[in-house]
Amino acid sequence: MPHPKKKTAQRGIVAAAATALVVGSSFMPAAAAPTASESPSASATASEKPLASETALDTEGLDKAIEKDLNKSVEEYVKDGETSDAASKVRDELNAKGIDATASVKDGKAEITVSKKDAAKAKEIVKASAAPAPIVVTEVDSQVKTVDKVYTELLANIEPKELKRITAILQTNDGLKIYAKGFDEKEAADDLKSKSAGSLPEKLTVEQFVSEATHVDGVESSGVAKTTAAEDIYGALGYAMDKSGAPTSTSTVCSLGFTAWTAEGEDAIISAGHCSEDGATKILGLAEQSVPGQSPTLGAELGTFGFNQFGGPGNSGLSAEELDSMTEEEFNNLEPGTDISVIDNINPALNLHAAVSEWADGKEPRDEVINVTGTTKALVGSEACSSGRTTGWSCSPIIGEGVFFVGGSDQTYRSVAGYVAENPGQSVLDQGDSGGPMLVGSKAAGINSANAAGEDLKENTADDIAMYTSLDDVFDKGYIDGYTLKFHINTPAITVENGTEVEPGEAITGTLANAPAGTIIRVVVDGKLYKKVELDAKGNFSFPAPEEPGKFAFSVVAKNGFNTSERVNANVVIVAAPTP
Structure with a gap:
């Protein structure tokens, strides 16, 4: 498996990740492996009930979930996803031409922001695009603020130990923001006052950096990030693991992500890298359940991890001591990592479809599915829907894209390029959802990675956030070269x-x-x-x-x-x- 490519573009947010712990009798004794028609993967449907070929999206049962979370019809949701996809492509084309641009969507409308000097070129590119809805070009007098530039500047100017305080660097609808634990607004204001006296040190605290930066629109105080799969007792739609290779009281579970192809056209599945516990776990098989959050039973054999990366190459992260002792050059050259795994050697008895379970109320998880029709990037404002064995199907707007820093089980700090969404009361992404799929419209955009509570740690706080690995970053950097997603193609x-x-x-x-x-x-x-x-x-x-x-x-x-x-x-x- 190839290693990540060097000198890649920077994107970022900060968090921590692990798998849901199955303890005691909640993981029931192993059952006889069912047949392929009874037990395909969690993102598949039974072989005797093939997906409809006439439409890209099976909507029965999905309308209630989308109406509940987004107050929209399925048609409106899919159309908004197409608008988001078109805007992301315009932004990428502008960036490829050396034009700094940001993109966002709100209420089905897309907006591209560029500096005034680049506005004419941006409008030409927008006009030539095949966007399903108008894309508005907004001009600003100053240089456009991007996560890439702030990430690079942050590493070049702050003390390495200060990285432990950063939760996220995000492009949001309110501008570019840094999320930091224990951020002190008074200290930042005092630093700004002292700037004229030339009293700031060469290497800065987060507060000092913010007081210096003219391109950061705000700072949010945040709590410690947790993973979407920790020590809670949950069942699984997806798969079970154990370091011993047999079910035990410490077996763990994760959710399946998207089905995929190997370079040779064989079946594979993409999930979260941290689910493998840095390669220490062995997959026991599918974990079967009828409703979200239900205790699982062990089902059919699934496969083996063919690749996993959580953080940097080889599941690498940085300890607090390493951060404190890093040289300036080492710190400045840190690159964001990822949280991705591939399951290979798929049980040939299983029938993998390019679809995601909707977890429809009153239905078995394989009864109602949404076809995956391609890949896309999420934008700030995109309405992202994720699916997992704990919370089922849930939707929430993306509030930031960038790099998140995740605490590994070995107490290291690991970076993951991806997206952040609202997660009130952990109702969108919770323990055990790790590895599951995130879509914008009917296209694959991310993998469930981590979640974090607001600093006050109160339930239902508006500061709770969900975090997703960016699939675009995964493929762009070649983490899983040779693999491609399965997706549904309509009938001509x-x-x-x-x-x-x-x-x-x-x-x-x-x-x-x-x-x-x-x-x-x-x-x-x-x-x-x-x-x-x-x-x-x-x-x-x-x-x-x-x-x-x-x-x-x-x-x-x-x-x-x-x-x-x-x-x-x-x-x-x-x-x-x-x-x-």
């Missing part, structure tokens, strides 16, 4: 009726709804490839009719990597062009 539609008479060379047309980037149409005749056809920006495609007269029977299938749609059979009649 031929817009010419069967039996229609067409002239030689005339275009035979069709459409494909919500096609992921890179999808192609394969036209097959008599079992052999006839044409490979690209889609336009709106999902339309066409190919020329053959020259030979007579009935022309063909089939079309959409393909993206190892992901394929249902096949559609069609036919037309080739007739000679009328003579003038």
Whole structure:
């Protein structure tokens, strides 16, 4: 498995991670392994109940969950996800052209912020985009503030030991903010007053850094971050683990994330890196339950960890002593890590689908699913929905993207690039949800990683936050090179009726709804490839009719990597062009 790439872009937030502990009789004796149709993975449906191929999103049962959390219909939720995806792509294109830009969404509307000098270029790129809703370009007189630049500047100027106080560096709807434990506003104000006297030291405290920084819009005092899977007694939708390789009173559980492909087209599953406990645990098998939070029973065998990384390369982190003794050069060169794992050697009896359990009320976890239709980035303001064996399906707005610092079980500090969302009373992400999927619309965006309570540690505090590993960062940096997500592709539609008479060379047309980037149409005749056809920006495609007269029977299938749609059979009649 390749190591992370060097010299990657910086993104960040700070937290801690572990798995849910199963103690005593709550982890019931091992049961006989069920068949594939009875026990696919947590993100799969039973083999005798395949996913619908006509729509990208199965909505039965999902509408209540989305209405409860977001007060929106499923259609509005999916449309807003498409707007978020389009805005993130515009921001990335601007950044690739050397233009500092931030992006956010609110109430279904997207906003790109750039400096005044870059506004004209930004508007050109927005105009050329295929956004499903208008994207507003906002101009600011000063340089745009980005997490990347603040992260780099922070490491260059603060004392290494001060990193232990940082919970997050986030781009939010209220500007760029630093979250720090025990932040003292009076001390920061006093430092600002003393600045004119030249009394600030060369290496700064968090308060001193904030007093100096003109590009930080605010500081929030925060509590200690906890993981989404700690020592609470919970059941699991997903999988169980133990260091001994057998069920014990200290066995642990995590939630399955997204199903995936290996480079060879074999099944795999993506989850959180910390679930492997730095590679010390062995997967026992699926952990079965009927409702969120229910005690589990051990089900079918699942697979083995093929890769895991929590923090830096080789599950590395920094102890408090190491932070205190680091040289300036070492500290300045710290790069954000990740929290990701891959489960390989999947039990061949299982049937993995590109779908996520909705945990619909009154239903078994495999009864109602949402198809995963691709990958995307979350933006500040994106409505993210996560799923896990403890809290089920829950949605919450993203309030920040950046790097979070997570406390490992060995008391080290580990960094993870990702996103932060509201998590009142730990109702969105809680112990045992670790490793589960996070989506924006119907596209994969993150992996459940950690949660943190407000500094007062009161229940239902508005300061409680959920933290997700960024899948875009995982793939961009090559942590799991060769792996790709499974995703659902809609069935192509031929817009010419069967039996229609067409002239030689005339275009035979069709459409494909919500096609992921890179999808192609394969036209097959008599079992052999006839044409490979690209889609336009709106999902339309066409190919020329053959020259030979007579009935022309063909089939079309959409393909993206190892992901394929249902096949559609069609036919037309080739007739000679009328003579003038």
